[in-house]
Amino acid sequence: MQKSVQDKPEIGFDLFRKEGLSLLGETPLVAETPEELLDDDTTPIARFFVRNNGLLPPPVSDPETWRLTIDGEVERPLDLTLAGLKSRFPHKTLRMVLECGGNGRSFFEPRAEGNPWTHGGVGCAEWTGVSLKDVLREAGLKESALFTGHFGADPDKQGSRAHQAMSRGVPIAKALEEHTLLVWAMNGEPLPFLHGGPLRLIVPGWPGSLSQKWLTRIWIRDREHDGPGMTGLSYRMPVRPLAPGSDGRGVETRILESMPVRSIVTAPADGSVLPAGTRSLDVRGAAWAGDDEVARVEVTVDGGATWTAATMTPPRNRYDWVRWQASLALPGDGFYEIFARATDSRGRAQPFRAANWNPNGYGCNVMHRVAVTVGPEA
Numbered sequence: 001m002q003k004s005v006q007d008k009p010e011i012g013f014d015l016f017r018k019e020g021l022s023l024l025g026e027t028p029l030v031a032e033t034p035e036e037l038l039d040d041d042t043t044p045i046a047r048f049f050v051r052n053n054g055l056l057p058p059p060v061s062d063p064e065t066w067r068l069t070i071d072g073e074v075e076r077p078l079d080l081t082l083a084g085l086k087s088r089f090p091h092k093t094l095r096m097v098l099e100c101g102g103n104g105r106s107f108f109e110p111r112a113e114g115n116p117w118t119h120g121g122v123g124c125a126e127w128t129g130v131s132l133k134d135v136l137r138e139a140g141l142k143e144s145a146l147f148t149g150h151f152g153a154d155p156d157k158q159g160s161r162a163h164q165a166m167s168r169g170v171p172i173a174k175a176l177e178e179h180t181l182l183v184w185a186m187n188g189e190p191l192p193f194l195h196g197g198p199l200r201l202i203v204p205g206w207p208g209s210l211s212q213k214w215l216t217r218i219w220i221r222d223r224e225h226d227g228p229g230m231t232g233l234s235y236r237m238p239v240r241p242l243a244p245g246s247d248g249r250g251v252e253t254r255i256l257e258s259m260p261v262r263s264i265v266t267a268p269a270d271g272s273v274l275p276a277g278t279r280s281l282d283v284r285g286a287a288w289a290g291d292d293e294v295a296r297v298e299v300t301v302d303g304g305a306t307w308t309a310a311t312m313t314p315p316r317n318r319y320d321w322v323r324w325q326a327s328l329a330l331p332g333d334g335f336y337e338i339f340a341r342a343t344d345s346r347g348r349a350q351p352f353r354a355a356n357w358n359p360n361g362y363g364c365n366v367m368h369r370v371a372v373t374v375g376p377e378a
């Protein structure tokens with residue numbers, strides 16, 4: 001049994017109003033959401049996963065005076081307060097998925113390095129802020145502007161503020177997408193400290209690590225950024241597929257970009273026992289596909305022999321997740337495994353078993369499996 005966050009009052013989760021999360025690590029603090037708690041269209045803050053790479057930064061007394069610097073390959077470096085950001089640029093609220101790059105990692109065989117996420121390193125919240133592109137336009141990008149480098153106020157694991165816990169960046173085209181936001185509110189509330197308040201980035205569709213929390217600086221660079229989390233095997237994939245279990249030393253790699261298509265079953269919960277005689281099973285869930293759209297979701301209760309198409313609720317905006325539901329006929333009492341399979345707009349579907357093994361375990365999008373028993377358990 002995984003430890004639940006409620007069992008660990010000493011880490012101060014009360015403060016952060018979390019409920020029902022599974023703790024993957026205390027220092028740094030990492031907690032994922034059991035799939036059945038992701039049953040809301042908009043993930044409540046209380047159920048939103050947490051991923052830190054270092055320690056928490058010092059508390060902030062006056063959020064409006066939080067400062068963000070934009071410098072590097074720009075005509076006019078900017079030094080903005082949160083209040084200034086709010087007053088100078090048009091506000092946007094978008095519901096978008098935030099997903100850890102390692103979501104699904106625990107399903108790789110052999111085990112890959114890193115936090116053993118199941119499918120719950122994900123949430124979909126309403127983010128309010130301004131498009132980074134509007135701010136970059138004001139700063140004036142030079143022709144040499146090729147990449148961003150993101151900096152946050154959190155010290156590294158050893159508590160050193162001289163070292164970034166994490167500093168990642170994106171090619172300038174991703175930074176200029178209108179959905180890439182500088183965010184100060186989540187689900188209509190001031191952005192909680194644990195989620196990077198007063199100010200964070202949201203770079204939707206790509207690994208969550210790009211969505212820098214406690215954002216203090218964006219350095220516009222003339223080359224691929226090389227901060228912690230950009231080099232070696234961090235958030236990079238081998239250019240050539242590797243045999244499972246290889247150490248990956250010395251292999252050529254490239255940065256991770258869009259996250260792969262994935263779906264989760266949010267009801268029924270894994271391990272549910274249904275009354276004897278139940279012959280129709282309502283299944284619900286969510287699906288998303290990185291930069292792409294979800295084309296369809298199908299569900300099986302017979303190991304993939306037959307599939308039932310799910311009905312999808314259209315996303316509110318790009319990068320929102322799709323909520324889906326299906327009604328499945330059950331032939332009799334007994335034990336069933338439900339698998340949900342999403343396919344993206346480019347025809348790529350989720351596998352039963354991850355084939356793209358890599359040393360740090362990114363991109364594992366195996367189908368979520370939920371077991372149910374109808375009638376008395378044998």
Ligand SMILES: Nc1nc2c(c(=O)[nH]1)N[C@H]1C(S)=C(S)[C@@H](COP(=O)(O)O)O[C@H]1N2
Pocket residue numbers: 048049050051052053054098099100101151152153154165166194195196207208209210211212213214
């Ligand atoms: N400053 C800072 N930003 C960060 C991180 C971090 O450790 N420090 N972790 C990143 C990772 S790996 C993920 S998946 C997301 C998680 O965001 P959340 O904790 O709000 O769910 O934040 C990203 N932003």
Ligand SMILES: [Mo]
Pocket residue numbers: 051099100101102207208209
């Ligand atoms: Mo992450």
